[in-house]
Amino acid sequence: MSKLTEIFQNKKAFIPFLVADDPNAQTTIDNVVTLAENGADIVELGIPFSDPVADGPVIQAADLRAFDAGVNTDVVFEIVENVRQKTDVPIVFLTYLNIVFKYGYEKFCQRCQDLNISGLVIPDLPMEEQGELRPIADQYQIDLIPLISPASGDRIEEIAASASGFIYMVSSLGVTGVRNSFSEQLTKTIERIKQVTQVPVAIGFGIHSPEQAAKLSEISDGIIIGSAVVKMVDETADSTELQSKLANYAQEIKNAITITA
Numbered sequence: 001m002s003k004l005t006e007i008f009q010n011k012k013a014f015i016p017f018l019v020a021d022d023p024n025a026q027t028t029i030d031n032v033v034t035l036a037e038n039g040a041d042i043v044e045l046g047i048p049f050s051d052p053v054a055d056g057p058v059i060q061a062a063d064l065r066a067f068d069a070g071v072n073t074d075v076v077f078e079i080v081e082n083v084r085q086k087t088d089v090p091i092v093f094l095t096y097l098n099i100v101f102k103y104g105y106e107k108f109c110q111r112c113q114d115l116n117i118s119g120l121v122i123p124d125l126p127m128e129e130q131g132e133l134r135p136i137a138d139q140y141q142i143d144l145i146p147l148i149s150p151a152s153g154d155r156i157e158e159i160a161a162s163a164s165g166f167i168y169m170v171s172s173l174g175v176t177g178v179r180n181s182f183s184e185q186l187t188k189t190i191e192r193i194k195q196v197t198q199v200p201v202a203i204g205f206g207i208h209s210p211e212q213a214a215k216l217s218e219i220s221d222g223i224i225i226g227s228a229v230v231k232m233v234d235e236t237a238d239s240t241e242l243q244s245k246l247a248n249y250a251q252e253i254k255n256a257i258t259i260t261a
């Protein structure tokens with residue numbers, strides 16, 4: 001069983017998302033450590049990309065702040081290197097294929113393994129096109145975490161059956177960003193996934209409140225929260241205040257999903 005899969009044994013996982021280098025390296029390092037110490041089971045770290053087609057305004061703005069800070073893939077690896085001096089929290093990268101391709105698949109995966117990065121979420125890499133990257137990721141024990149969305153239709157079973165690590169269940173059509181309601185279809189889709197695989201399923205897209213997290217964790221193995229966390233980072237310039245806000249929020253979410261576990 002992969003390291004990522006193991007995390008979901010006997011508990012619902014809380015997976016917050018941050019954009020790396022937003023608004024600077026030190027803040028990201030502090031944020032990851034704070035989230036890890038306050039309930040995050042996995043941290044999803046975004047490597048900014050110039051054309052983030054799946055991202056809504058909050059994360060796009062965070063990418064721009066990171067670009068202003070001079071982010072590139074090596075800077076993100078350096079951030080993780082610093083994080084690793086303080087915590088072993090499992091980390092997965094969220095990025096677009098071009099970033100990995102440009103860096104070089106082999107070099108990228110090697111660096112990930114060295115820094116104990118457990119998986120990659122690449123929204124513009126469909127299962128059918130994983131042929132080149134997958135063997136290299138496998139070699140370095142990095143899970144390629146597939147996304148299943150309401151638009152996956154007939155492909156759901158095939159995607160699920162070949163998944164490792166965990167499956168990213170995209171709650172809603174469209175781009176990242178907070179939402180106030182979720183389709184009833186989600187339960188059925190997750191049931192279909194569960195028929196073909198034991199790999200855990202985490203839901204992301206639109207979640208922000210503890211109530212939503214609690215409810216969605218009942219039908220899944222974990223929840224992913226991006227925009228709500230990134231917004232906090234944007235709105236709180238004072239670093240002590242930001243760390244305490246993130247700590248409180250992480251605890252609140254973790255408690256909400258633990259009660260129902």
Ligand SMILES: O=P(O)(O)OC[C@@H](O)[C@@H](O)c1c[nH]c2ccccc12
Binds near residue numbers: 046055
């Ligand atoms: O921001 P939201 O709605 O909470 O969704 C999670 C999300 O931010 C994170 O997982 C993510 C960031 N960028 C993405 C691109 C595609 C899929 C997922 C993502």
